[in-house]
Amino acid sequence: MAMKTGLRTEIVISTVLLLGAALLFAGFLLVKLTERELLEERRASLQRTVRLIAAASPSSNALSTVLVPLTRDGELVAWRLYAADLVPVLSFSLESAPLPDDRPAASVPDGSLTETLTYSSLWNPFREPPPSWLDFTLAAGDPAGGVLQLRFSLASLVAQVHRSQRLVLAYVVLYGTVLSAFGIFVLNRNVVEPVRRLRSATAGVAAGDLAPIDMARGPGEISELAEDFNSMIAALQASRAETAAHIRSLEDANLALQQARDEVVRAEKMASVGHVAAGMAHEIGNPLSAVIGYLNLLRDELADPGQRDLAERSLLEAGRIDRLVRDLLDYASPARSTGEPLDPLAVLRDAVALLTNQGALDAVRIVDRAPERLGLVRMDYGRFQQVCVNLLLNARDAMPGGGEVVVTAERRDDMLVLTVADSGEGILGEHLGKIFEPFFTTKDPGKGRGLGLAVCQRLIVEAGGRIDVESEAGAGSRFHLRLPLASEGA
Incomplete structure (x- = not known):
């Protein structure tokens, strides 16, 4: 037989899963919205920076002077300058960031700005996060008509998003634990414990204990169930009392029948004894009285002690017969x-x-x-x-x-x-x-x-x-x- 989980276990597991899923969804939705806002702010900021670079760099030497400080700050990780014929003239990249791979188009109109986003904020504590950057392609301020490619790192943004994800996960675990503990406490007090008491009372009924239960505390449904249970107990008690009364009535009737039967048997015996006693009174009583009288006369006239003793013994036995006859008469036909x-x-x-x-x-x-x-x-x-x-x-x-x-x-x-x-x-x-x-x-x-x-x-x-x-x-x-x-x- 398969093992069945209890009501509390099923409700707790379902509640924890639903609550955890809801909190995780809400938390990571908030992180994604925040991430989108941060990414849009970073793009807008970098676009302004790139346009300022293009406006402030009319020549290659000026461009180098402007770009080198930006690489020291860590945001600009690589750049490449193309001549008008799209031949690379100058380039720079940090060890952690390669140069952009895409060659620009044959001509880039002045004032136009093309961007390419490589981004991943997926947090995996067991793997190194993939690199994220934002590439810009724009016309350089050089009169010869050059093209400039810039690559900005988004590592700080990804790190900020990862911190937010970890913080949200910690809040989800903490808040979910508190809510689950409170929910388990309320569930145990209002549902599980009353159901357990009802189950125990039901087992008591099966064992013959018809005591009602008190469910003053608890939800309305549990209280109604307890009232129905007590109504059932009252009906069982009434049925048991009625059954006991019927049993007592049957026992009394059986006793009365037994006594009546005994009385009938006794009456039959008395009738038989009465007939026998009446006959004995007539057939034995009169001769016995004569025998007793003659024995008394004989005892008085005998002088020999031995013979006198025999007469005494005969009188004693005759007296026993006389008493037996009288007892039979008393039993069979007592005087009213x-x-x-x-x-x-x-x-x-x-x-x-x-x-x-x-x-x-x-x-x-x-x-x-x-x-x-x-x-x-x-x-x-x-x-x-x-x-x-x-x-x-x-x-x-x-x-x-x-x-x-x-x-x-x-x-x-x-x-x-x-x-x-x-x-x-x-x-x-x-x-x-x-x-x-x-x-x-x-x-x-x-x-x-x-x-x-x-x-x-x-x-x-x-x-x-x-x-x-x-x-x-x-x-x-x-x-x-x-x-x-x-x-x-x-």
Whole structure:
């Protein structure tokens, strides 16, 4: 790919060339005009001198007397006198100037003056300038009818012209340099730098930076271009904001669809569990109650300690079956309740006190960082206490070696957010989406039925709230209860 020159380089080169050509043309035009005037003045002066020579030299001896002083002054460099028959009679020339080559005409009328100009003012510092002179042919003042040829040197005029040429060239270089430097400065400030800023801003847009630029200084066209650029940036920002809003809307819709799907799946599971629980209540509940009653009678009548222990174990296992049936019934068909205004923080502290008195929280330390009171929510006291007990026991079970359970609470708009955090092992990422499903548990067999969190979610959702979890493996878990605030007088 061919290398391209920049805007500044092209403009500077074009400007310098045009400016230099214009200055050189103007300077040498001035020199030529001056040279022409000087040459005309020298010709007129030499013509007067030649006529005076012709008038003051009636004889050859007088002519020599007049011409010798002129040769000493350096202007007259050669001369030749012809007789009437055009035979050379006298001649003189300096070493640097040859005699005129042209023989005069057969006769030269008195008073006539013929001149021949040999002139070159071209200045070349590497070569010697060619000689320049002015030749005159005229009738001598001799009665015999002689002809006189004179050659005058123009070297002083050529030297003067060369000095003028050098001076003009120096002025052109100096003045051109000053004008070019000023032009480059103005060009850089008013054109190149704004264009460079626009290019940098364009590269920033390509990288995702939609910041507008300020072009208060500069020509009107650059300012208009900057305004158009800022208008484009504003349109891109609006488009990006609109796109982000659409993406958020799609994400919200996707989340709502996912939640709706989860609710449908959960409803289907609950319906299945409800059918199973109803059947179990009728098919297992009544016989189980009879078995428990008979085991109690049998335990009371047995005297042997070993047999009595077997009866106790049988009662314990029968009780587990009874609790499982009741949990299934609670999950599948919880009793409807309109709820009542209650202080959720007070209920949570009651649950902590209840479990502490039972010794269920001896291995952990409860850290209460919630305020004394934040507001009321509408929910059944027993249901909310059941949710709190489940969350506290789950936090305890997540820390088999002991740890801290931190309770915090805050108000967010019209919602009360209560958080129960533990410092336990955390929940694996692939399990986070399943922990609220019925019968899903990560506990060892016999230590959990997988209904506690499912029941908690069902109860909180029925109260108009939401329960979420944040967790990382090895970093503990945080359960957030979000419930709408109720008015104090409700």
